Amino acid sequence: MQAWWESLSQILRILYCIAIPSTLVLLLQMILAMMGGHHDAGVEFSDTSGIDDLNLDLDGDGIPDIDMPEASNIGSDGGNPADFGTLKLLTLQTVVTFLAVFGWVSIICIGSGLTNIASLLVGAVCGLAMMLIVAKMVQATAKLAENGTLNLKNAIGETATVYIPIPPKNQGTGKVTMQLQGRFCELDAVNDGEETLATGAQVLVSDVVGDTLVVEEC
Numbered sequence: 001m002q003a004w005w006e007s008l009s010q011i012l013r014i015l016y017c018i019a020i021p022s023t024l025v026l027l028l029q030m031i032l033a034m035m036g037g038h039h040d041a042g043v044e045f046s047d048t049s050g051i052d053d054l055n056l057d058l059d060g061d062g063i064p065d066i067d068m069p070e071a072s073n074i075g076s077d078g079g080n081p082a083d084f085g086t087l088k089l090l091t092l093q094t095v096v097t098f099l100a101v102f103g104w105v106s107i108i109c110i111g112s113g114l115t116n117i118a119s120l121l122v123g124a125v126c127g128l129a130m131m132l133i134v135a136k137m138v139q140a141t142a143k144l145a146e147n148g149t150l151n152l153k154n155a156i157g158e159t160a161t162v163y164i165p166i167p168p169k170n171q172g173t174g175k176v177t178m179q180l181q182g183r184f185c186e187l188d189a190v191n192d193g194e195e196t197l198a199t200g201a202q203v204l205v206s207d208v209v210g211d212t213l214v215v216e217e218c
Contacts, residue, residue: 011116012107015123019103025096093138094131102127152187152208155180159204159218166190166197166215176203176215189213 005013106123110116158178166174169191176189191197192206192214207214 012110015103015107015110018099019107022096022099022103026093026100029093029096089131089135091135091138094134097134098127098131100127101130150181150183150185152180152211152213155187155205155213156208157205159202160187160189160213160215162189162197162199162201162203162215165199166203168194168196173212176213178205187211187213189215192216 008016102123104123105126106119109119109122114122155178158180160176160178162174163177163186164175166172166176166189171191173188173190174197175186177184177186179185180187188211189203189205190209190212193216195217197203197215197217202218203215204218205213206216
């Protein structure tokens, strides 16, 4: 083993020092991922999904002086800042993948007779390509997980059935049942009207405040 190591050129020693540890880390990541104990997150922006309305009463007269729009309406044209974090290119997983592929491809190219510079260039290109592929795979996995998460905003404009009577506006909450994202849901709801909505009544979801639906009689 020592004789083999001493027979290597300086560039090959460096490449082996990059390729072997990064490959071991990559294998460890794969094992942890299969065991469900690894989560590799990229840059995430703050989640404003729980912020629906911001009303500021500066003079204490009970009338909001500043009425901020719903967070769901900000960036509704696709300009939500969170969109920039969708493709997580620079994560531990992608960087380790780049190093492993770069190292082994460069070693193979040098062994095939290419010059050191050419071998490093080929290794870098292959590493970047694999890095992008892994990032795309992570993105696709994240989208699948996101699609399975219940988003109450999707209930707006849909009809529901009152399960527990809903008192008049600003007098309490009740419950409704509805089909949302392909599943049967029982959700808290408040009334936007002045009359109690009885059990069995059909209502229309007009808004969402936090985890509560705002409904009105159809």
